[in-house]
Amino acid sequence: MTRAPQEPRSSSAPLGPRKVVGAPVRRPERTAAVQSYVPTILEGLGLTMKHFFVNTKELALGQRNDPVLEAIDDGINTLSYPEQKRPYPERYRGVHRLTHRVDGSPRCVACLCCSTACPAQCIHIEPAEYPEGDARRGYERFPARFVIDEIRCVFCGFCVEACPCDAIRMDTGMHPAPYDSREQFIYEKDLLMSIPGRDGSFESDNPRHEPGDPTHPGVTRLKHH
Amino acid sequence: MGTLILLALLKAFTVVVMLGLNIAGLLTWADRRQRAVIQDSIGPNRAVAFLPAHVVKALVGAPAVLVAGAVIALQLVAPPDAGGRTARAVVLSQLFILVGWLTLLGIGGAVRTRGVRSSFDAWVASAGDPRKFVYLGFAAHGVTALLGLSLRGTEIGRTLRDFGYGAGAFLLAGAVLGGAVYTIVHLRGDTVGLRVAGLLHPAADGLKSVFKEDFVPPNADKFLHGLAPMISLFPALVVMAVVPFGDTLCFGVGANDTLDLGRLAAYVPRDGVCSEGAVKLQALDLNVGILYFFALAGTGIVGAALAGWASNNKFSLLGGLRAASQMVSYEVTLGLTIVGCIMIYGTVRLDEMVRWQVEHGWGIFVQPFAFVLFLTAAIAESKRIPFDMPEGESEIVAGYYTEYSGMKFAMFFFAEYVAIVTASALVVVLFLGGWHVPFLDRAGLHVAVGGSVLFSQPLPHAVVILLGFLGFVLKVVGMCWVQLTIRWTLPRFRYDQLMQLGWRKLLPASLLNILVTALVVLALQQASGTVQSALRTLGDATHALVAALGLVGAIAFFRLLLSPARKRRFLETSAARYAASRGGTRSATMQA
Known part of the structure; x- marks a missing residue:
């Protein structure tokens, strides 16, 4: 079937809205059944009862939806927090953690990149030198204090982006706990290092070559200088 | 004498506390919980x-x-x-x-x-x-x-x-x-953790409201402000007293014509209203019967109106006025719909009304129109959705109980739920055969349609009475559930629509119902014997219909219980993948 092309509006056509072509949409009839309101009431009651029976049965027999895995199905999708928790998505930026080296010390080299990048200025780092004789002395420093004010943090993730050593991460999958005083939101280095990542490990996947290792590029560079 | 007082107290306790208060208490919870369930959430179940x-x-x-x-x-x-x-x-x-x-x-x-x-x-x-x-x-x-x-x-x-x-x-x-x-x-x-399916929640709520501040507005009438919730709750409760909740119990008679409670009759003949030692299962055996209900239901209006006036608040006053005019209007319809029933049953005593229905067929079959009118008016009488204009929180804050808090508010709230139970009990007694279970008469199971007996099994007297009582409770709970379902479904009317419905639709309809009923009753009194016996058979057929419907309902219920729940898993998000790797969130502690 081909449709007749619409005629372009000629200059001689009268102004105003075009004539509507086609059958008009019928208005709903106001029959006695509609006006008496009774069939609609019964229909509504039927729908209510259906939901009542099915949902109550699923609740009583433990068949209700898994609120996360089967969330697109009809039925009760309520999570009973805090007994049940919705896991956060993979790239959720939660509470910070400081990753460990193999020997358990922080990976952080106190370069201050994160505290510089932080728009909320909530990171405070006091760098310190390694003692005399340590292989790392002269090559890198370590944080004597590493403090994050979690109540001030805006969870933008810039610190993680800025870190050249993969030392600070927000992959804990935790939101900050609701404390009752401001002091409790000040996370010190020990606390930050005691929080594992979501996979349970304290380290990161990226390999690290310690000064003194044969694979460490920086040490050879130092020797040649 | 002592045993009689004891029995009277026991009956009052059974009907007012066990039936009225308990079912109302459960309703306050069931209403919110099941409304939530209908809307696909869990509802209050946190009390543990x-x-x-x-x-x-x-x-x-x-x-x-x-x-x-x-x-x-x-x-x-x-x-x-x-x-x-x-x-x-x-x-x-x-x-x-x-x-x-x-x-x-x-x-x-x-x-x-x-x-x-x-x-x-x-x-x-x-x-x-x-x-x-x-x-x-x-x-x-x-x-x-x-x-x-x-x-x-x-x-x-x-x-x-x-x-x-x-x-x-x-x-x-x-x-x-x-x-x-x-x-x-x-x-x-x-x-x-004991949760009893969330049933501790209403108890916790009640306890909480006892300890809440009891606020009285500065310029309110303190005495009337405190009196109003009591006037609301009291009539709703005592109406239960005339409701017969079971068939007459037959005891033996000891010396001096005293009841011997140890000697319950083992078997009672089918047409036997026991000649001696009869104990009616009805707290108050009044000869005015149903009129007592209307007298007390009218008193309930005073509570709402008084609360509105005594609160010294414009919204309260508006709510009180609305409550008073609405309840007075629907009281008329409520009374007039009953007239048809009284004409047919030939009595105003509630237990005799049930006896008539046992013999001839349930009231819903002889007065179907009156059933609908009575139910509508009874819901309007209890000031509840879709007739909750007196409360009308979108218009007048909370109506007549705007200025109430703590236990006084809880009493108003509870009075509404008690009113649901009493209204349901009355509907059951008037239209749904009271304690009657189809084909269960005083002797036992007796399946007969017309003259032909299909099945007959005598049952002990105690079992028959117990089954009747259970049937009555089941019907009352069912009617409460129907009222709640209406509440969960319908939106609120407008105030003028409410008045129009009451005066210009329900009232003429109930008058018409009286007229038609009177004509039919007159015609049947003149009818021949064959018509009378055909009506008898028809009455038995209605019992069979109820039994069949009950059976179908039970089968459908079990089918629903056994039907598997079909769910589709949706693992497209990383959050869902995390949950799936941990075995899902459903396996975590979850309370029904």
Whole structure:
């Protein structure tokens, strides 16, 4: 079937809205059944009862939806927090953690990149030198204090982006706990290092070559200088 | 004399506290909980009492030991005589099968959610779907019953019967104890959170409202402000007193014409209204019957109007005015719809109304139009959705109880729910046959349509009365549920629509109903004998219809219970993948 092309509006056509072509949409009839309101009431009651029976049965027999895995199905999708928790998505930026080296010390080299990048200025780092004789002395420093004010943090993730050593991460999958005083939101280095990542490990996947290792590029560079 | 006072107190306690208050208390919770369930959420179920594990073990173990001990003691102390052997064998074997499959079903469900923990669990899990236990159980019930019927009188049948009443008690006791021991052994943790499906929530709410501040507005009338909630709650409660909740009990008569409560009649003839020692199951046997209800329901208006006036608040006053005019308007319809029933039943006494329905067919079949009108007016009378203009929180804050808090508010709130229960009880008595269960008369089960008797089985008097009482409670709960369903479904009317519906639709309709009923009653009085007997058969047919509908409903209910829940998994998000890797969130502690 081909449709007749619409005629372009000629200059001689009268102004105003075009004539509507086609059958008009019928208005709903106001029959006695509609006006008496009774069939609609019964229909509504039927729908209510259906939901009542099915949902109550699923609740009583433990068949209700898994609120996360089967969330697109009809039925009760309520999570009973805090007994049940919705896991956060993979790239959720939660509470910070400081990753460990193999020997358990922080990976952080106190370069201050994160505290510089932080728009909320909530990171405070006091760098310190390694003692005399340590292989790392002269090559890198370590944080004597590493403090994050979690109540001030805006969870933008810039610190993680800025870190050249993969030392600070927000992959804990935790939101900050609701404390009752401001002091409790000040996370010190020990606390930050005691929080594992979501996979349970304290380290990161990226390999690290310690000064003194044969694979460490920086040490050879130092020797040649 | 003493026994009579005791009986009167007992009846008042049963009907007002056990029926009125308890069902209303459950309704306050069921209303919010089930409304939430309909809207696909859980609703209030957070109240929890943590019980130490050993207390829970005692709570599970002690009743099981008591039941098992009682069954065995009954068997040893009072072995059945030759006549009672068959009955006891049947009861014991059927109970054993019932307890058995229910226990296995429970264990099967538990194993499914928490995993296999023992070799017995593994055996239960190897059966697969726990529904198999239900099917097997029903099959076992049927096979046992058929075997008993077909082998009746034969030698094998006698051996089986002897085995049934001899070993049945021990099997039953073993099944009960086994289930209890399994539960106790598999209890984990130091405490067990007791939620009773969320039923502790209304108790917690009630307790909370007792301790809340009782606020009285500065310029309010303090005395009337405190009096109003009591005036609201009181009539709603005492209306239950005239409601008959069971058939007349027949006791023996001792010396000096006193009742002998120890001698309940064993069997009562079918048409027997007992000549002596009759105890009506009705707290207040008034000859004005239904009129008492109207008198007291009218008093309830005073409470709402008084609350509106005494609060010294414009919104309260508006709410009080609305309540007063609405209740007065619908009181008229309520009264006039009953006239048709009174004409047909020929009495205003509620227990005699039920007797008429037992004999001729339920009121809903003789006065279907009046049923709808009465239900509508009764819902409007209790000031509830879709007729909750007096409350109207979108227009006048909270209406007549805007200025109420704490327990006074709770009393208003509770009065509404008590009114639901009393309205349901009245609808049941007037239109749904009261305590009558189809084909259950005073002698026992008697299935007869017209002149032909299809099945007849005499039952003990106590069992008949108990079944009637249970039937009455079931009907009242069902009617409450219907009222709540209406509440969950319909939106609120506008105030002028409400008045129009009351005065210009329901009132003429009820007048018309009276006219038509009067004409039909007159015509039937003049009718010939064949028409009368045909009507009798029709009345029996309505009983059959109710029984058939009940049966269909029960089958549909079991089908719904056994139907599997079909769910689709959706693993497209990383959050869902995390949840799936941990076995889903459903396996975490979750309370129904």
